[in-house]
Amino acid sequence: MGILKRLLVSKNDKELKDKNEKQIGDSSLTYGEETIEKNYKMDYSDDPSRIITENCEQILESERQMEELKVEYQAVTSYLTDIQKIDQIPAEDREQLNDAARKIITFTRERSKYQSSTVRITDYQFVNIGKYEEIIPSELAKMKEYETYQETVEKDMSYLEREKDALYNKRGDLEDKQHYLKKITTTISILVITLFIVLYLLQNAFQADMQIPFILTIVMALGCTLYVLYQSSVNKKESKRAERKLNRAIQLLNKVKIKYINNRNALDYNYQKYMVKSYEEFYYLWELYLKTKEEEKRYRQNTELLEQYNRKLTQELKSYELTDPEIWIYQAIAIIDNKEMVEVRHRLNVRRQKLRERIDYTNKTKERSIEEIQKILDKNPEQKEDIIKLLERFGINL
DSSP states (O other): OOGGGOOOOOHHHHHHHHHHHHHHHHOOOSSOGGGSOOOSOOOTTSSHHHHHHHHHHHHHHHHHHHHHHHHHHHHHHHHHHHHHHHHTSOGGGHHHHHHHHHHHHHHHHHHHTTSOTTOOOOHHHHHHHHHTTTTHHHHHHHHHHHHHHHHHHHHHHHHHHHHHHHHHHHHHHHHHHHHHHHHHHHHHHHHHHHHHHHHHHHHHHHOOOOHHHHHHHHHHHHHHHHHHHHHHHHHHHHHHHHHHHHHHHHHHHHHHHHHHHHHHHHHHHHHHHHTOSSHHHHHHHHHHHHHHHHHHGGGGGGGHHHHHHHHHHHHHHHTTTOSOGGGGGGGHHHHHOHHHHHHHHHHHHHHHHHHHHHHHHHHHHHHHHHHHHHHHHHHOGGGHHHHHHHHHHTTOOO
16 A cells, blocks of 8 residues: 555645635636527528537537546445444444554554645545546546636636527617608508598698699609618518527537536536636646655655554455445544545535436437437438438437
8 A cells, every 4th residue: 555545634624625615615607508500590401411420529528528437436436335334333343443444544644744834735625636646637637628618618608608698689779770661651651541531631721733742742742662672671680690690609609518518517527626716726736746746755654554554544444345345444534434435425415416416417418419410300301311311320319
């Protein structure tokens, strides 16, 4: 066993952990599944192959994420099962296990005195990083990629939101213009009728020739009518054009929101998993961890007894068929302190619940893509054979 997995979760570390978990828990998504607009008018006959390709890629991405989530979910579940097995150990059989745990705690405290005061990484952070030491280099690159991609997606969403709002405003302006034209038409109609009545009364009263005024009134009415018809036609064309652009903007915004939510969920989960708030903090913590690990090499002579009790604890736990008995070496305090065990169980339950939510959301995303493909099949039956071939290229069989 390496030195890295034998640190004790001290009271100060526990307080820092609680603070970090609260900060992580307080973060919320700017966009959620409920923000995706579902009532925009999609023209499924417009380039169906492109839409199918996009949805096939989304299905494959959902399946890839699902495999990763299932592996992580199984690991968390196995840890919870191990806690149940430990809780079920009879009291008369716990003495040797508790003794080994107490010795591990004692020797770990003694060893922690050797830590340099200049090293600012806490015991709990050291333990947490140590659990994932082998994968952290790749996790660092992944977190950096997630944050960079998140910034790009947020810029795209901001641009599309502005474009969507502008199109909504333009559509509203065109509707106001049409309403104004209706008012003009009503006013002109009333005016023409009034003029005809006045001219008719004047002609009868004074026996005057009103032919020219009648003709002028008719010409005026025709001119106004032609103007209203022309302007109304222009407004309708502009309105249809704005509607098409608006539908496209909403469609693109929905796709970007799905990418945002997937990336945000993955990023938030990693923040919670490694108890950080950013890539910079994660990278800084990793460097401190490596420095601390190097300094640990100078104090290996103080670990012989600790190694002995680590083996003893592991052997005791193996006899109860735990999935990962070695993890309890750096969680030994939870074996003798029920409150610590409750906290360990709570953290695992929170992680598992978040994984369930991500699994459910990923399934819904996949189902939504399948529904869109089915709609295209229904709208384009004459292209069914070509669509099926396209789906087979992606290895998808509806």
